Amino acid sequence: MQNRILPALAVFCQFLSLFPFMVLTEGIGFGEYIPWHYAVFYAAAVVFWICGRLLGVFSQNQGLSRRAKPWAVFLARIGFLAPTAGFIVVCALLGLHSGLYLYLLPGCIAGYFGGYASTGREYSDIFTRGWFAVYFVAAIIAAALLSFTHDKALSSAGMTQLCVGFGGLIILAAVLTNQTNIDMQTRQRAGGRAVLPKGTRSYNAWLIATVGIVVVGLFLLTGPAARLISEGVKALLRWLLSLLNTEGDMNLDDGEMSENTAEEMEYVINENPLADLLMFLMWALIVFFIIKFRQQIWGIIKEFFAPLFKVPPRKEQAPFVDELSSSGYEQTSSREQRRTERELYRRYRRETDPVAKFRQGYELFLASLKKTPFHQLATDTTTIHSDKGGKAFGSRISAEELDGMVQVYNRVRYGGEVPQQQELEALDRIIETIIGKN
Numbered sequence: 001m002q003n004r005i006l007p008a009l010a011v012f013c014q015f016l017s018l019f020p021f022m023v024l025t026e027g028i029g030f031g032e033y034i035p036w037h038y039a040v041f042y043a044a045a046v047v048f049w050i051c052g053r054l055l056g057v058f059s060q061n062q063g064l065s066r067r068a069k070p071w072a073v074f075l076a077r078i079g080f081l082a083p084t085a086g087f088i089v090v091c092a093l094l095g096l097h098s099g100l101y102l103y104l105l106p107g108c109i110a111g112y113f114g115g116y117a118s119t120g121r122e123y124s125d126i127f128t129r130g131w132f133a134v135y136f137v138a139a140i141i142a143a144a145l146l147s148f149t150h151d152k153a154l155s156s157a158g159m160t161q162l163c164v165g166f167g168g169l170i171i172l173a174a175v176l177t178n179q180t181n182i183d184m185q186t187r188q189r190a191g192g193r194a195v196l197p198k199g200t201r202s203y204n205a206w207l208i209a210t211v212g213i214v215v216v217g218l219f220l221l222t223g224p225a226a227r228l229i230s231e232g233v234k235a236l237l238r239w240l241l242s243l244l245n246t247e248g249d250m251n252l253d254d255g256e257m258s259e260n261t262a263e264e265m266e267y268v269i270n271e272n273p274l275a276d277l278l279m280f281l282m283w284a285l286i287v288f289f290i291i292k293f294r295q296q297i298w299g300i301i302k303e304f305f306a307p308l309f310k311v312p313p314r315k316e317q318a319p320f321v322d323e324l325s326s327s328g329y330e331q332t333s334s335r336e337q338r339r340t341e342r343e344l345y346r347r348y349r350r351e352t353d354p355v356a357k358f359r360q361g362y363e364l365f366l367a368s369l370k371k372t373p374f375h376q377l378a379t380d381t382t383t384i385h386s387d388k389g390g391k392a393f394g395s396r397i398s399a400e401e402l403d404g405m406v407q408v409y410n411r412v413r414y415g416g417e418v419p420q421q422q423e424l425e426a427l428d429r430i431i432e433t434i435i436g437k438n
Helices: 002-017 019-030 035-059 068-077 081-094 099-117 129-147 152-187 200-244 262-270 273-292 294-308 334-350 354-370 382-393 399-413 421-437
Strands: none
Touching: 002 019, 002 035, 002 099, 002 129, 002 152, 019 035, 019 099, 019 129, 019 152, 035 068, 035 081, 035 099, 068 294, 081 099, 099 129, 129 152, 129 200, 152 200, 273 294, 334 354, 334 421, 354 382, 354 399, 354 421, 382 399, 399 421
């Protein structure tokens, strides 16, 4: 049951991240919030998600040939063009508001990539920090545009929806995070004793407390903060317009006009300096982001076309070059060796993950072996490590203990096993004997 509920919850969080697009479409595109519109809008997003999911499964089909595989991946990455064309055709045939292309369509395309990215992944990878960014950026744009409508009822209702959606998103993400930590605890067991990574419990406590503070703060401070931001934006625009307008003062009192003749009204509507300035600022911001993030944009473009080009073969490491990060075979001074050994020993004593602890203990064994005439070489296997350890430390440690340690290490390092408590205790005795007398 858990294997179905948690991925479904992660997918639901993906759709919840698209909620600001719906609020923006209703508030700016239609000027009112109609409940049944939300169902229709989400139905469109579901269609995009299903298309992305199907093409994602197709691109990972193992039955495809070597030539067809890159094309399948490429088509899946640009597959959002097909439902996008259908969306535009349907909107045109039904005569729907053109704002749907600007407000709702980006959210639907994001839904497509949500389905594409969910293919073959666990729930902890389906909903990531990127979806928080989608919600946050879309909510900021929606809040800014709603504030410029000068309709307090419309703006207030939209802000409330955005805040409630964000609070729900955080709470559901906290549930997924806690479940991920529980899974981590389940996988890290030694001798029947649960081993949590250091700081996990305090992290969960702070996470839950932060969720409560953010949700309460959103409801209490959203109204005053939105009004403060709105007044600040208006003041900034008045100042910018005062610099551009040298002929006289200009009034920006929420776009209200006194009674005018038809000609004057047409002049005011067609020569709205505020709209011109906002459009100019928007294009300037777009150009700035294109220049600022040109490398990321180019990287995304290259990633789309990457399946069509051959990837140079990766060079594999030698099969037995292992645990050389600190205990390598290169020549170092005795002072550096002692400092490296102290740092390894400190990390070893603090480590709580049994797998990492055993690997660090084996690295300490190699670091101590390095100070003897039988130091480690890059071509040595673990069997040779055992033979050299017997020659170097045979007077302190029996050959059976060294062979047992190496056998457990092979199962941990190459077999993916988790060492038992008695095996960790045996490793402790070997390390204390070597470090204490070496």
